[in-house]
Amino acid sequence: MIRRDFLTRLAAGAASTGLLHSGKTLAHAVQGSAPPAGSAAKLERISISTWSLHNYFPSTREKEFNLPGPMLALLDFPEMIVDKYKVHHFEFCTTHFASSEPSYLQEIKSRLVRTHSTVVNMPADIEGLWDQGGLSDPDPKKRDWAVNAYKKWIDVAHNLGVKSVRCDPGKMDPKNLERTAQSYRALASYAEPKGVHVIIENHGGVGSEHPEELVKLFKLAGPGQVGALPDMGNFPDEATREKGLGMLFPYAHVVCHAKGLDIGEDGVEKKYDFPKAIDISKKAGFQGVYSIEYEGPGDPYAGIQKTLDELLKYL
DSSP: OOOOOOOHHHHHOOOOOOHGGSSOOOHHHHHSSSSSSSSSHHTTTEEEEEEGGGSSSSSGOOTTTOOOOOOOOOOGGHHHHHHHHOOOOOEEOOOGOOOOSSHHHHHHHHHHHHHOOOEEEEEEOOOHHHHHHHHGGGHHHHHHHHHHHHHHHHHHHHHTOOOEEEEOOOSSOTOOOOOHHHHHHHHHHGGGGGOOOOEEOOOOTSSOOOOOOOHHHHHHHHHTTTTEOOOOTOSSSSHHHHHHHHHGGGSSEEEEEEEESOHHHHHHTTSOOOHHHHHHHHHTTTTEEEEEEEEEESOOHHHHHHHHHHHHOOO
């Protein structure tokens, strides 16, 4: 295991002591200001999502996936990622947790301490949420069910020192966003005392084609109640991407997704304008973490490295 420098130790210590819950970004918590130039500082702004390797987790493996390689367990993810990519920050998808029991969470914390690492965000996937309407369902009982389902993962995030949880809205009604906003206000009221941010990603038909709907939802929920998780790859075309990222990044204070979709041997992302997306984030003053979510063809381990190389080039 390669050990990192003082900044990494400080980041791990900040997570264990609750510094990362102060409302500052990870980069600010570690350094107090925007990081200086250099690859080491850039790595402090990067995380890797377990979703990048979802086909190696039994719970999310696709039937048609047939590339070789051992299956993964969440407990082993931190050490493997640190050894292979020298990245010490992660996104843990809730579908990759083997348990939410205290003993299992304690073991995860031990693995994070051992590798001087932190989890910056947890994308929470609730079974049946999209079918039932979730946080946006017209039936208040079903909305309460969705809120309570997310509260479980907010508690887990608090336990692990994770700064945010991605909570999907379900099937929103763009003409009636108030009930969705009401659900998010309830979630935010529960999460805020625990130092956890509630954030929404533009995916699943929400905010990708019409990002203005998410902005309207943020405003309805109330200032600071809910934030954005901008995903750079989740837009139908470049015009919508440029508009959408420009609208979402002002509401992003924790993390964004630097998505790898089809990076060629020349290291250039072919599906969208990667450097422009990074530039939009910078112009918006984004000081959070760029989380690698590789969803392209071929070996995902190589895809992660290509996405990482591209990020280091433009950060």
